[in-house]
Amino acid sequence: MIVVLRLGHRRARDPRVTTHVCLAARALGADAVWVSERDRALEGGVRAAVERFGGPFEVRTGVPWRQAMRDFSGVRVHLTMYGEPIDKRVAAVRRSARGRDIMLVVGGAKVPGDVYGMADFNLAVTNQPHSEVAALAVALDRLTAGAWARKRFKGARVAVRPSARGKDVVRRGDEEE
Amino acid sequence: MIVVLRLGHRRARDPRVTTHVCLAARALGADAVWVSERDRALEGGVRAAVERFGGPFEVRTGVPWRQAMRDFSGVRVHLTMYGEPIDKRVAAVRRSARGRDIMLVVGGAKVPGDVYGMADFNLAVTNQPHSEVAALAVALDRLTAGAWARKRFKGARVAVRPSARGKDVVRRGDEEE
Numbered sequence: 001m002i003v004v005l006r007l008g009h010r011r012a013r014d015p016r017v018t019t020h021v022c023l024a025a026r027a028l029g030a031d032a033v034w035v036s037e038r039d040r041a042l043e044g045g046v047r048a049a050v051e052r053f054g055g056p057f058e059v060r061t062g063v064p065w066r067q068a069m070r071d072f073s074g075v076r077v078h079l080t081m082y083g084e085p086i087d088k089r090v091a092a093v094r095r096s097a098r099g100r101d102i103m104l105v106v107g108g109a110k111v112p113g114d115v116y117g118m119a120d121f122n123l124a125v126t127n128q129p130h131s132e133v134a135a136l137a138v139a140l141d142r143l144t145a146g147a148w149a150r151k152r153f154k155g156a157r158v159a160v161r162p163s164a165r166g167k168d169v170v171r172r173g174d175e176e177e
Numbered sequence: 178m179i180v181v182l183r184l185g186h187r188r189a190r191d192p193r194v195t196t197h198v199c200l201a202a203r204a205l206g207a208d209a210v211w212v213s214e215r216d217r218a219l220e221g222g223v224r225a226a227v228e229r230f231g232g233p234f235e236v237r238t239g240v241p242w243r244q245a246m247r248d249f250s251g252v253r254v255h256l257t258m259y260g261e262p263i264d265k266r267v268a269a270v271r272r273s274a275r276g277r278d279i280m281l282v283v284g285g286a287k288v289p290g291d292v293y294g295m296a297d298f299n300l301a302v303t304n305q306p307h308s309e310v311a312a313l314a315v316a317l318d319r320l321t322a323g324a325w326a327r328k329r330f331k332g333a334r335v336a337v338r339p340s341a342r343g344k345d346v347v348r349r350g351d352e353e354e
Contacts, residue, residue, distance in 0.1 A: 014193035020308035027307035082344045127337035128204035131197035137311035160304035167259040
């Protein structure tokens, strides 16, 4: 199981970015996202997507993050532009996990300094400033070895069939099964 | 050369998301980002990052996107949740490009329908709703075969040295060269 822990969500400044974190987490192979700040609207939006496109996927907001990190029994991976190159350490993360859960910690602009010490790994998707959404996407890709491409979601009301030109949306019940 | 064309930037609603698109484009191997809407503040922010962390990287806003797509002499790849799986088509994109430039088109919530027809490829990073930032990150990773990990930026005033614990920032002139 992979949990994404999102720190530094600023509802006023960048409400959309955390939504992107949550939906990318779901689409690319995480099982849950925990957001440190309380945000009911965010929760509702993500749950609506899960209901429509399938799950399971858990979203929680207002999560006491230090406690969540401390109590986590698996491997804690903090994504940061200051960390070690992810491609050099991903095998070590997998070895260290050995079937245990993985927590991916992603911050906003400023991350409290103690996160670096609480994490088992501090990993960088490039040592350049960019985006926690992009970093999360690449990290999930590496940790699951691209398994997101084969992921199936359950209980979807709506599914998209791949198409070279345009949109092919299937509503549940329409399918010939 | 890889150009990212960003459609549907909404300054009022999600100013940060386009910044993430631009910075992820730079960090993960694109050479330029063109944004359809005019946004001087966005341009300034991205240029400041380029000046600090190095280039070259071009940012333009207020780009007439239909003309830009039409006049583009390379391969146009539109990233969309409705498209074909990227992992199945990435070799075809590379074959089709054969040394020509690649344009990666990323939209916001709603993309005008004619984009699908103007693109040479409509590709999906999962057929699930998530984030153009995440989709762009994975697409750049696939198109460059992970070359972003070895990318060097020129003229940087500041560089980050990978670290297992904490921050190691080098200012130009500090380095023993």
